[in-house]
Amino acid sequence: MQTYSHSDTQLDQIKLPPHSVEAEQSVLGGLMLESSALDKIADLITQDDFYRFEHRLIYRQIVRMSELAKPVDVITVAEALEISGELDKVGGLAYLGSLAQNVPSAANIRRYGEIVRERSIMRQLVEVGTDIADSAYNPTGRDAAQLLDEAEGKVFQIAEAGARGKQGFMSMPPLLTQVVERIETLYGRDNTSDVTGTPTGYTDLDR
Structure with missing residues (x-):
């Protein structure tokens, strides 16, 4: 018979707010692979829909760059975040690179955005x-x-x-x-x- 310790019971009582880190990462990675993909989700999500603070900063910067008709990719986003003093807050260039690397394409970005919004x-x-x-x-x-x-x-x-x-x-x-x-x-x-x-x-x- 399975037994539960007091610590297990305490952990069960801790509930994180609903979120999907994977979907958020896929949205951001897709945008840095294909900046035009923002048109597919701009009507769906805002920066406040992201659960993780660093993801909010990244998305906000991508939207700003798109509004200014600037190219959006890992390097340009990292540069913009560095200028605004936020690069270290989001995990640096390495994290931005991992976001783009772990998403094969932006083809499903609308669905990822729907998950983030939900x-x-x-x-x-x-x-x-x-x-x-x-x-x-x-x-x-x-x-x-x-x-x-x-x-x-x-x-x-x-x-x-x-x-x-x-x-x-x-x-x-x-x-x-x-x-x-x-x-x-x-x-x-x-x-x-x-x-x-x-x-x-x-x-x-x-x-």
Whole structure:
């Protein structure tokens, strides 16, 4: 029978935000192989969609260079980053070279960009979901209607931004639909005393 140590349990409790380093690397590598590939993803992702800080810096520099109609490749990007004092922050020329070397071509860059964008949306869902839950447990004077308005506003902001690169709007993510429904359940109950707060786990006390 498999046994688990206390340290294993602690590691299981540590969850990194959703991301795909490989997809981010493939996007950047593809852009340095074929600068025109930016046209395939410019409507889809922004620098803020990248999880790793160094990847945000690299992508931002590539976009700047493209806007100025400058050639984009490993050497030119490294030079631009060095001028801006950011080359060491991204891992130097060696890391830029590895990005381009590990991507055979930019043919699938749109799909890589979609993965980067999807993970970005998931991170936003995690953040907003946590905020919504915190608001439900600590309403600080707000009533159920106000909490629902705030929750729906946050959800639809993500949905609207998530429609980037697509026609129309994304439907409300199922995960946050469940969160909003849970808030409605918590605050929609008949509660003559109007008592709210953190649940104790004891039904009689939580009424």
